Amino acid sequence: MSDREAQTALAAAIAQNRRNERLTRAWLLAPALTLILAISILPLAITVVYSFLTPGTYGGVTWEFSTDSYVQFLFQRDIFDDSLVFNSAYVSIFLRSIGLALGATLGALILGFPTAYFIATKPREQRNIWLFLITLPFWTNLLIRTYAMLLIIRDEGLINIMLMKAGIISSPLTILYTDTAVFIGLIYSFLPFMVLPIYASLEKLDFSLVEAGYDLYANRLKVLFHVIVPLAKPGIVAGCILVFIPGLGAYITPELLGGGKKLMIGNMIAMQFGASRNWPFGSAAALILMALVILVLLANALAARKGASRNG
């Protein structure tokens, strides 16, 4: 066999090898991708189509093109002259949800940052236990945790009983079925999502920098905001996103703690597929919610890229 023949044979073998690898990869990926594409991504396409159809009388859709779902989001059709009048009902539900989710994010940050810092400064063996304690609630049922919170903040709940026994209040505070209850519930639900990413970035922090700050006569607050917070920023941003997004789409918390009166987007969407039955409008609302989430993720990705190019 000449050199050239050997080379061609080798090239062919390599090509064959690559083809085999591609084939192996394709069939290994097939089950996971097929399931997710068919059951999570294809439905989203259907939702887009549904949002442009006309609602059926008993739920479902009628196959008639209409942009009413999107119009209905902002306007109400006047019964008498069929003109469009601005309707703030749905916009205000969205704004309320955004406000509550932002508030909960801030609350979780105020509680979560010190906790993460505390864990990061513990000896290594103790850290694992603390982290386990923070993560464990995440793996217990969110519905049950919310029910537990309901038991605590009810008029006859633990908090009111203790406050009344201590003589601080004479009649129970009404917390349940208010915005405060939803706010508390959201923080309680998603706090672990704030602590874990902040911890991950603080764990890598070089604490000699903190000491250098003190040596240069910076006080505690200055060290915190000029040394620690900037270095922990990626974790803080990740934590905020991880709390804000599920908070925005929350269903169980407002359902149980808001008593079905204090609606958030999630409940509003679910209602369109249940009692009031307007599937196209529900689909449109779901897509608007998803657009908001994608916007947040995109803004974060852009900011991260900008940060990377500035540092690099």
Added chain:
Amino acid sequence: MPGFTATAWLCIVALYLPILVLIVFSFNENRSVVLWTGFSLDWYAKALENDGIRHAAWVSVKIALFATVISTIAATMAALATTRTKKFAGQGLVYGIINQPLMIPEIVTAIATLSLFALVKKITGLTGIGYLMLAHAAFCIPFAYMPIRARLETMTLTLEQAAADLYAPPLKVFTLVTLPLLGPGIVAGAMLAFVVSLDDVIITLMIAGPGETTLPIYILGAIRRGVTPEINAVSTILVAVSVLLVMLLFVVQRRMQR
């Protein structure tokens, strides 16, 4: 930092106190979920005798087992494809698709899946628990995938290469070397998938048909009807199952690190 220690303890108390109160009052002899009168297991007995709860528990377990098996197999294969073959164009897209169920708000996935299933039901006329099983299998994949991929990434290729050098055919390398080493990762993935399926509320709530009530859906209905210690008892059992599995997982993972 001053106050940080106190905040950390406050977080732990806030995270655990409500659950502890729930558990304590599941053992209350009284009907009340606030006034402690004495210890009893009556509410557990009541819950276990309740046909609705028993049926719901059986539905939950069936769905969770199916979803765990399917999602763990699919996730293991996908993890092998993304770590044991060369980097490929579109790898980012594959990660994106696999993690998609984590990124989209659950309520959106829930109503989208409902729309698809309603359409399929209308066309084929098929009904049954299969829809719930498939939906659970799909959203469990990313949870099963994470620990399996993490395990594969920390495993060096040396042993697999050594086996291949000794003329073991690829299938033998896989079953005799890769799979046993990957074992703890697969177990961890399966446990996470099981817990996530068992705890799901929103997707199940939207797509479950009559007679397909899972335990969380039963609990949600019961809470809406009114607070009773029976709910506390069922909730305690469900929490105990999740906590036991996650603690086991913690032990398995610490072994893996060694």
